[in-house]
Amino acid sequence: MTSSAARGVTVKDLEHSYSEEPVLHGVSLDVSPGESIALLGPSGCGKTTLLRLIAGLEKPSSGSMTIGEEIVAGSSWVPPDRRRVGMVFQDWALFPHLSVAKNVAYGISKSPSKDAEVTAALEMMDLAGLQDRMPATLSGGQQQRVALARALAPRPGVLLLDEPFSNLDTSLRIEVRTEVHQLLADLGITSIFVTHDQDEAFIVGDRVAVMRKGRIVQTDSPQALYHHPIDQWTAEFVGTVSVLKGNAASGFANCSLGSVAIDPHLSGSVDLVVRPEQLSITAGGDAQVQAVEYYGHDSMIFVALGNDQVRVRCGPSTKFSRGDQVQVQFTSDRALAFKSD
Amino acid sequence: MTRTRAPRELRAIGLICSLAFAFPGLYLIWRNFTSGADPLGLLFDSRTLEPFWRTVRLAVLVSLSAATLGTALAWCTTRTDLPLRRLWRVLLPVPLVFPTFIGAAAFIRTLNPGGLANDVLGAIGVNETPELRGFFGAWLVLTLFCYPYVYLPVAARLRQLPGSFEQSALILGDTAPQAFRRVVLRQISGSLMAGTLLVFLYTISDFGAVQLMRYDTLTRAIESNYLARPPMAFALSLILLIFAGFVVLVERAVNRRLPEVKSRRISQPMMYPLGKWKAAATALVGGTLLFAVLAPSAALVDWAADGLLRTQRGGRPLTINFSKVIEAATNTLSSSVATGFVALLAVTPIAFLVGRYRDRIGRAAHSVVIATFAVPGILIALSLRFWTLKSGFFGDLLYDSMALLIFAYVVRFGSLAMGTALVAVKTVPDGLHDAASTLGADRWRRFRSVDLPVMRPGLLAAAGLVILSTMKELPISLIVAPIGFPTLTTRIFGSFEDAFVAEAGIMAVVLVCASALLSWFLVLRRADHL
Numbered sequence: 081m082t083s084s085a086a087r088g089v090t091v092k093d094l095e096h097s098y099s100e101e102p103v104l105h106g107v108s109l110d111v112s113p114g115e116s117i118a119l120l121g122p123s124g125c126g127k128t129t130l131l132r133l134i135a136g137l138e139k140p141s142s143g144s145m146t147i148g149e150e151i152v153a154g155s156s157w158v159p160p161d162r163r164r165v166g167m168v169f170q171d172w173a174l175f176p177h178l179s180v181a182k183n184v185a186y187g188i189s190k191s192p193s194k195d196a197e198v199t200a201a202l203e204m205m206d207l208a209g210l211q212d213r214m215p216a217t218l219s220g221g222q223q224q225r226v227a228l229a230r231a232l233a234p235r236p237g238v239l240l241l242d243e244p245f246s247n248l249d250t251s252l253r254i255e256v257r258t259e260v261h262q263l264l265a266d267l268g269i270t271s272i273f274v275t276h277d278q279d280e281a282f283i284v285g286d287r288v289a290v291m292r293k294g295r296i297v298q299t300d301s302p303q304a305l306y307h308h309p310i311d312q313w314t315a316e317f318v319g320t321v322s323v324l325k326g327n328a329a330s331g332f333a334n335c336s337l338g339s340v341a342i343d344p345h346l347s348g349s350v351d352l353v354v355r356p357e358q359l360s361i362t363a364g365g366d367a368q369v370q371a372v373e374y375y376g377h378d379s380m381i382f383v384a385l386g387n388d389q390v391r392v393r394c395g396p397s398t399k400f401s402r403g404d405q406v407q408v409q410f411t412s413d414r415a416l417a418f419k420s421d
Numbered sequence: 422m423t424r425t426r427a428p429r430e431l432r433a434i435g436l437i438c439s440l441a442f443a444f445p446g447l448y449l450i451w452r453n454f455t456s457g458a459d460p461l462g463l464l465f466d467s468r469t470l471e472p473f474w475r476t477v478r479l480a481v482l483v484s485l486s487a488a489t490l491g492t493a494l495a496w497c498t499t500r501t502d503l504p505l506r507r508l509w510r511v512l513l514p515v516p517l518v519f520p521t522f523i524g525a526a527a528f529i530r531t532l533n534p535g536g537l538a539n540d541v542l543g544a545i546g547v548n549e550t551p552e553l554r555g556f557f558g559a560w561l562v563l564t565l566f567c568y569p570y571v572y573l574p575v576a577a578r579l580r581q582l583p584g585s586f587e588q589s590a591l592i593l594g595d596t597a598p599q600a601f602r603r604v605v606l607r608q609i610s611g612s613l614m615a616g617t618l619l620v621f622l623y624t625i626s627d628f629g630a631v632q633l634m635r636y637d638t639l640t641r642a643i644e645s646n647y648l649a650r651p652p653m654a655f656a657l658s659l660i661l662l663i664f665a666g667f668v669v670l671v672e673r674a675v676n677r678r679l680p681e682v683k684s685r686r687i688s689q690p691m692m693y694p695l696g697k698w699k700a701a702a703t704a705l706v707g708g709t710l711l712f713a714v715l716a717p718s719a720a721l722v723d724w725a726a727d728g729l730l731r732t733q734r735g736g737r738p739l740t741i742n743f744s745k746v747i748e749a750a751t752n753t754l755s756s757s758v759a760t761g762f763v764a765l766l767a768v769t770p771i772a773f774l775v776g777r778y779r780d781r782i783g784r785a786a787h788s789v790v791i792a793t794f795a796v797p798g799i800l801i802a803l804s805l806r807f808w809t810l811k812s813g814f815f816g817d818l819l820y821d822s823m824a825l826l827i828f829a830y831v832v833r834f835g836s837l838a839m840g841t842a843l844v845a846v847k848t849v850p851d852g853l854h855d856a857a858s859t860l861g862a863d864r865w866r867r868f869r870s871v872d873l874p875v876m877r878p879g880l881l882a883a884a885g886l887v888i889l890s891t892m893k894e895l896p897i898s899l900i901v902a903p904i905g906f907p908t909l910t911t912r913i914f915g916s917f918e919d920a921f922v923a924e925a926g927i928m929a930v931v932l933v934c935a936s937a938l939l940s941w942f943l944v945l946r947r948a949d950h951l
Contacts, residue, residue: 137855160858167859173852177874186870187860234860 086113086270087148087237089134094143096129103129105294106143111238116264116271117299118285120278122317126294127274131240134272135167136160148237166236170243172227174215180226181211187234197233204263205229220248221256228260232267239264241273245280257283278318282306290314312418315353320380322359322390324352325420333417336386337410342417351420356380356393358412361400365407369400383408427778434770439786441767442793442832445804449662452807453655463656472642473660479556479631479638480624483563487620490564491571492613494709496601497702499579501695509706510576514569516713518937520893520910522629523929524717525562526917528553529633531720535727538720558634563624565713570623571616578612579605584691597693611676618672625665626797628896629914639664640799640896647803647900658800665795721933724926745912746927753909753932756823756902757891760830761884764838767831769846769880772839776846787839794836798829802900805829821903829897834890838883845879846872885943892936 089111096104103126111117119127132138134145136152137160144154147165152158166187175183184198191197202208205225215223224244231239244260245253261284264271275281281288282302289299298310309315316323326335331344335352337359342352361367361381370389371382381392381400385408392408400406463469494513498506516524531538532553553561586608590600606613628640639661647654695702768790774783805828809820819825849872857867895910902908907915909932916925 132855135855135859137858159863160855161861161863163859164861165859167856169852169856171850171852173850173856175853175856175871175875186857186862230856230860240859 085148085237086268088113088115088146088270089238089272090146091130091134092144092154094130094133094145095141096126096133096138097141098129103294104133104140107294107296109289109296109299111270111272113237113270114268116284116286117273118281118288119272119274119291120281120285120288120318121276121291123276125291127276127291128242130291131167131242131272131274134238135165135240136163164234164236165238165240166231166234167240168224168227168231168242168244170246172215172223172247174223174226174230176215178215179211180207180213180215180218183215183226184211184230184233186230201229201233204232221252224248224256228263232269237270239269239271241271243274243276246275246277260284290317292317309353309416312351312353315416315418320356320391321353322356322388324354324388324390326350326352326417328417333415336388337390337408340410341414343414346417346419349420350417353416353418354390354410355412356391358410358415359390359392359408360411361392361394361406361408363400363404363406365405367406367408369402369404369406372398372401374398427774427780427783431770431774431778432780432782435774435780435783435786438767438771439782439789441828442786442835443789445801445808445829445832446662446793446796448808449655449658449800449804452804453659463653466656468653469642469657469660472637472639472657473664475556475636476625476638476640476661476664479559479563479636480621482560483567483624484617484621486560486564487568488571488613488617490709491568491616492575492609494568494706495572495576495579497706499576500691501693501702503695503699503702503706509710512710512714513572513576513706514940515710515937516566517569518933518940519566519717520629520895520932520936521562521566521623521627522633522895522910522914523721523933524566525553525558525630525633526913526929527717527720527724528558528562529917530724531716536720537723538716554634555636556634559631559636559638562630562634563620563627565709567620567623568709568713570619571613574612574616575609578609580690582608582690584689587691614672614676618669621668622665622795622797625661625668626799628797628799629910633917640797643799643803644896644900647806651807654803658803661797662800665797666792669792669795718933721926721929725923725930727923727926729923729927742924745907745924746931749907749909749912749928750931750935752906753892754935756826756830756906756908757888759823760827760834760891761838761888763827764831764835764887765842765880765884768835768839768842768883772842772846776843777849787843790836790839792836793832796833797896798833798894799896799900801829801833802897806900823903823906826897826901826903826906829901830891830894831887833894833897834887837886837890841879841883841886845876845883848879849875882943885939889936889939889943892932892939 089109091107091109094104094107095102107126107130109117109130119130121127129138133140133153134147136158139157140153145152147163150158152163175186178186181198181202184201185194188194188197198211199208202211205228207222207225207229210218210222210226215226218226224247228244245257248256257280264284273284285302287299287301288305290297290305292313298305298314300308305314305318309318312323315321324335324337326333326340326349328342328346328348328350330347331341332339333342333346333350333352337352337354340352342350361383367383367385369381370384373380373382376396378396379394379398381394381398383390383392383406390408394400494509497503498509498513503509519527530536532551533539582605586604587600590604591597595603625638626640628644631638631641632644639657643654643657643661646657771783771786771790774780775787805825809817809825819828853871853875854867857871862870893910895914898908898911899914902911909928913925913928913932
């Protein structure tokens, strides 16, 4: 099965509200053909609404949207059944009364080579032999693959995925998201997917759009997002941090870690946002270990440092335990800092 | 969901349907004040008040006894180590398949000379066979055939109630009866009230059983007055209507305040060893089944066999006219199946408006249809009968027609289909529509390929419930059915005036068997109490 021509998606100043309650405020997003974008945000931030608007399942209050060359919302309106956009739903929404093959064939019912296309889609998703089964008899992972096969069968220019892995248990989720990531990359299809899981967004997304309270706060590559978050909320939302109060002057901030290099433009009271891997500890000192969480591949040590608590990432062979007196060092060249209010 | 508005055509259909459902009740009220009589004066006349008090007395006592019996049976079969409880669970709902007037007829006939019980009692030397008449007869028959309305919901609730509730109460020092009163009763009270309301409404609207038992309740007074003294019948009807409405409102108000935790069962239900009470509990269940299932069945079979075997028994040979049986059975089948499907056509749009679109008109229409549940059949029959006599063109068109009969049935039983149809609409997740949309299906294809197949079992069950009730319906069939359109119920009922002709026995067996078969497919097979 070859992919269809991937189409880009442009969203401009999109506003939307549910019964007078605004849920999206002036959202703009530009997705290039073939790109994979993750919409990342806490629940209720409007990410699923944005996805539904792109699918055409909801009509925006204002703003415009283009898919490929076609204006689908704004000056004209294209209903979902004519947008040629594929969608994988959070609960997969497989038709319970149709077999696997008929589910996959649903979107290509008029195609003359329907049977061959269904077979190809099932083979691609490793579902050969299951075509006559009913959805309720399949495992979660299989249902997920049927949903994907069904969405891909009509060869959509854009694929939308709404929390596609959240209904799978942890070990399966990790396996499936790697598979899907590779499949989407191989197909070269434009994909937009919604998640509240930062790992998932970073793995599958070429770029990640972080959403908060109905707005896109930052759209960037995972690396840029992690290292250069636009504000403190984004920094805290993406990855683990410790926040320390500090006083900034001429490129340095004084805090419980001592003097730490920061953005020289900042002065006065600031919040330092420190990632656990930017710190290290050694035995002996004023700080005290409060708790140790051991993960196997590494460990996280919670240290009381004056009035602050910081998290320090250590290797898998750490010897520290609760109550040890330690010293914490900042080992990176510069810490993230934001003006505190 | 709120995000899409209901199509205008659907809202128009919903509006028309709700007006049609409300019409018989409204017409009845209107006629009360235009029939020339003094309705308020008649309301306080002893000729209206006496039947009213008899109705109240009967309904209260039947409700109490059915609630007690139903709850006791439910508790014994779900919470104890009663022997054979799986079998009892299958058998205890069975009395529902007997229309109460057939049950009453079976009792009366079996105790009459020539009846099975009369013969048996005679053989053991009892010559004064007791006669079932009046209040006691009506109360006994209605209790025996109505307790499953309480038994079914209470047993379902008991089985779903986690045993950890009662176990906690016992660990905290309650005895088993204390735990029942303080924990279990609170938790089943909603189901108990709802079931008891059904019994109450059934009793006040029952016509056949009280007629046969010669106990003058409102329905019987309405029937005996409607030809000779219409204003009197209207006044009686108004009392009955107001009473039914009042009871429903009280039940709603009380039930809303009851705490009923929607708990999903995670622990096994509590199981009490009966010990020395085992014999008593078995006697209760066995005795109930003896009088509510075995005795009426035996009486009916004996009655039916009587006609066929009279010669062998040394009696005067009877000619059985089988074509009469077939005619009545065909009429019953065709009218009830038609009613089932018309009811479906009427309530499905309303179910869509409520379940899919949360539409305001839909919700109003839904309330109207549900409210008609409380309107006794005899009132609908009376109202429509008089309307066709009074109004010009439409009255002439519909007078004595099948259409009017079906309409009356639909108004009477549409509410039964409403709930099930609404559940069916709600079983279609919004996600399926969204998925179908993104796969290129327009509204019509979505309805055809997603809604209909997913809803089909639910909608068929809804139609089936209506068919089941219509088959057993008596007062509407008596008053509204066109001349020359006998149904099984009207023929059986008519035969009582006719010294229980043999065909009626055969028809009763046919009706009960058909009703049993349909009940099995629709209700009992799916119910989670088995």
